[in-house]
Amino acid sequence: xxxxxxxxxxxxxxxxxxxxVRDIGDDSxxxxxxxxxxxxxxxxxxxxxxxxxxAEDIRSECYESLVKQxxxxxxxxxxxxxxxxxxxxxxxxxxxxxRKRRELRADTALLRDLQVADESDDExxxxx
Numbered sequence: 025x026x027x028x029x030x031x032x033x034x035x036x037x038x039x040x041x042x043x044x045v046r047d048i049g050d051d052s053x054x055x056x057x058x059x060x061x062x063x064x065x066x067x068x069x070x071x072x073x074x075x076x077x078x079a080e081d082i083r084s085e086c087y088e089s090l091v092k093q094x095x096x097x098x099x100x101x102x103x104x105x106x107x108x109x110x111x112x113x114x115x116x117x118x119x120x121x122x123r124k125r126r127e128l129r130a131d132t133a134l135l136r137d138l139q140v141a142d143e144s145d146d147e148x149x150x151x152x
Contacts, residue, residue, distance in 0.1 A: 037106040039099055046094050062087075065114050072118045078125075082117045089113060 037060070044053035065086050069079035090110075099106065 042094075042097065042099050042106055045090075046097055048091060048095065058087075061110065065110075068111070068114055069118050069121075072122070074118060074121060078121055082114060082121060085117055086110070086114055 041053060041056060041060075044050050045057050047053065062083060065083040066079050069082040070076070074082065090113075
């Protein structure tokens with residue numbers, strides 16, 4: 025594994041860093057981890073069409089999940105790279121956010137269509 029972190033997209037995560045972030049109290053490890061992955065998570069969400077606030081939320085949600093999962097994290101290269109696992113995590117959250125946004129737009133359109141000026145004209149409401 026390489027120790028270079030200048031191009032995060034091309035370099036695998038150092039196993040030593042992954043082992044260090046298992047300790048939630050290792051501030052320097054988490055600062056390094058944040059420097060590597062916060063921009064990646066945010067930019068990935070933005071590139072998929074999320075606005076600034078949603079991308080920030082996605083990044084925060086991923087970090088919350090990481091903090092919970094890293095203490096028990098066991099690196100196993102045969103199961104894939106850490107970055108692939110992280111990408112799966114952020115992709116699922118982006119998809120969920122986009123679904124919610126689509127459902128909200130659909131609900132808003134449905135509400136607009138359901139507004140009736142005079143309830144007496146609504147056959148579905150009055151009909152038997």
